[in-house]
Amino acid sequence: MSKQSGSLRRYVLTRIGLAVPMVLILLVLVFVLMRVAPGDPISAAQGGHLTPAQLAQKRHQAGFDKPLILQFWEYLRSVLTLNFGTTISDGRSVSSIIVQNGGVTLTLAVGAVVVALGLGVPLGLLAGRYRDSAGDTVTRVFAIVTYATPVFFLGLLAQLLFSSHLGWLPSSGQADTLVQLNVPTKTHILLLDALISGQWDAVWNIFQHYLLPWITLGLLIVGVFIRMIRINLIQTLQGDYVEAARARGIKESDVVVKHAFRNSLVPVVTVLGLQIAMLLGGAVLTEKTFNLSGLGSMLINYINSRDYIAVQGLVTFFALVVVVISMLIDFINALIDPRVRY
Template sequence: MSQSTTSSVVTDASTAKGGGPHVTARHNRLSGGFFRFLVARFLLIIPTVFILVTIVFFVMRATGDPISAALGGRLSPEELHRRIHAAGYDRPLIVQYFEYLAGLLRGDLGTTLTDNQKVSDILLRYGAATLELSLLALIIALVVGIGFGRLAARHRDRTADAGIRVFAILCYATPVFFLGLVLKLVFSVWLAVLPASGRSSLESEMQFGRLVSPTGLYIVDSLQLGDFSVLVDVLKHAILPSLALGLLTAGVFIRLVRTNVISTYTSGYVEAARSRGVSERRLLSKHAWRPALIPIVTVMGMQIAMMLAGAVLTETTFEWKGLGFILADYLKKRDFVAVQGIVILIAIIVSVVNFVVDVVSALLDPRVRY
């Protein structure tokens, strides 16, 4: 039997078993090498978080002990010294550092100095609000960024493209707090159609008090209540802050999508498909879009990190009581124990998000080797 015949038989056999080249390629992508890559990327989270925790700890201590920073002007010298000694802040810094690491391994982030609350309780209470705002803002960023970016690429160097590029520049160049103030002025003051602050009205807050196991995610909790009016109220309160935060990231996505779609749109394989009579719409949606998606997914991790940073200003502007809002409050109070715990949580979230982005990029990009 000739070599070509043997090859044909092998191919037919694999096809008959339901395999084929696509299944074989997929199997190779999900082979043991991929899982080793997955474990290696996941383990990188540990040193990343360790370095961030170390930096945050020593930066917070650069101005002295936390008790002096938070309460120094309100206590007598004797009482201040007593509290510093009781908290152990007069011991060597390296001893405090290792004790703090030991507490982190037990899940103990410390107790706030100004209101004597466990930092872990604060994270649970306010973290859901930031998560809800970030998810809504990310949805807006993806819908606006991908939609407008594809439209700009399709109408390259035309009026629509020029208008979208100007819009993108305005989105990522405008400070989020200024955009928030403009949105409040237009929709809350002039048009009076949307609330200017808060996560819900007082009536809705009272309804949430009836829940046995609230999640802290007001959209989910309103669905638990089964009250459509509460859901509408929550969504109306969420529109302006999520729009302000989402448009900040959408501007970056628009430019990124446009640039990468144009790059792949003019590549050789797309030109070959065009010469075979494939429609421009199909070229964009089937041939040029997926390769352009790879760098977009890669950059998305950094943009989510920027979104969490922008959440501090957004939540303060709209009095959205999440981690950003409470972080700004504790910064004003100089409660470094609380600030340290919140910053560490954000660092962990960013590390995990970047891990997920690495995995998705590896699955999308056939050039990644394990």
Template structure:
């Protein structure tokens, strides 16, 4: 085995092994932070509805009357078997919540990422190529505003604007009630189900409902991508290989596209991966703003119900997604750029 392939294998193995301590730290924080809040989740969910003896039975069945360390070890064992527990308030397995509502959050985040990449990459490249021009200044202001603006405020403003200019455009939910009723749920991803149904009207209806939420969340991400691409393009334009390309008579446009922009993409891939956590946080606010039936909406629902088993399971699932995405991005960077392996 060559030294290059050996270093890559070692790099990938180390990144995969790091998942274990990362997940352990996250799981421990989630477990203990949720138990710092005063009060009893069983009493919060059923207080006034059940007798004290019935509440004690519930506590015993859920195991929350046992020592904390016992609950903690049991929790780690359950997660190791991909068992995220059952909700206290309605006795639903958390994995069922993920199955039924995860598709909505997935389509929202993927749509937002697609919008952010389509907008952020070309604008960032233009700003980097024409540094300190009027176009660069306008793009930078746009990037700062989209990154700094509160996402729920942007969502509300967009809803008000759309209602004023396009009264018939949908501003709430994933689809019209008739579409949800007629489309057969096969994949738990409404857009895919609509496509598989072959109903053009349903597909159009679902896509229209996706526009505003994906656009709102995508704006937040596009600001990050614009600023990052701009900085890295400017840095890459100072490289010796760029000067060498210019000396060979290659056009400035080709120099930016083939050399500076490609080199800047390595950092972009890293940051896009790290933005998964921010996207999930933004998705919670976006789902609440647009009445989107995703995991963020469910998380808020169970937080208000003080159902910490549900909250614990959903947050653990989010943490697992973030960690796995981080490791995947590290591996992709190792494949793209050999320098990060050493």
């Protein structure tokens, strides 16, 4: 085993070991927060619809009459087996909700990341290359405005302009009703199912419905990428190896793209991992604004119905997703930059 592969292996094992207490702390926080309110989840969700005897029976069946330490142990054991509980209001398995509605959130998040990188990388490159120019100033103002604007407000403006006023794009939903009925469900990701079945008209229809949500959510984090790439590109352009490349007579465009730009992208991977939590939080509001039946929209519905079991399961799933993606980002960083391993 080489020294580099050994250091990478140690880093991966160390990072996994550090993730265990992090996950445990997250589970404790979720468990405690869901029980801060007076009473119990059964009473909160159905207290006005059941008799005291029925409430007592429901609490006993759900185990809420047991000591908190036993409730937490059962909760922890369920999470380890990927069982996130059963909703109180409609009796659905939270795991089935994740499978059936998670494709919407996944499609929204992936498309938003593509939009954020597609705008943030070239704008950050231009702003860093032409520092303190008029274009740099406009780009920085754009980054600040998009970062500070609430995602639901931006979504409403996009609906008013591109749907209501111009009529270019649909204002809500992930596809027309007939399209959703005709596309066979294979992966629970409508766009992917349409691609697999070769229904190109359906693909175009789904793409049109998702375009505004993608742009809206992507603009939430595009400013972070612009600022990160700009700052790192400016610092990289001042490096000795860049000056050496210029001294060898290499064209300025090649110096920027082939030497400075490539190294300035390394921190972007880290920033992408840090933005996952913000992206998921923005997805909740974006789904509600555009009437997308993803996990964020389901979470709001269950909060409104005071179904704390469903809320606990969905929040736990979101927390685990953030932890896993953060670990993957760290592994990618270790592969790209060996200095991270030491």
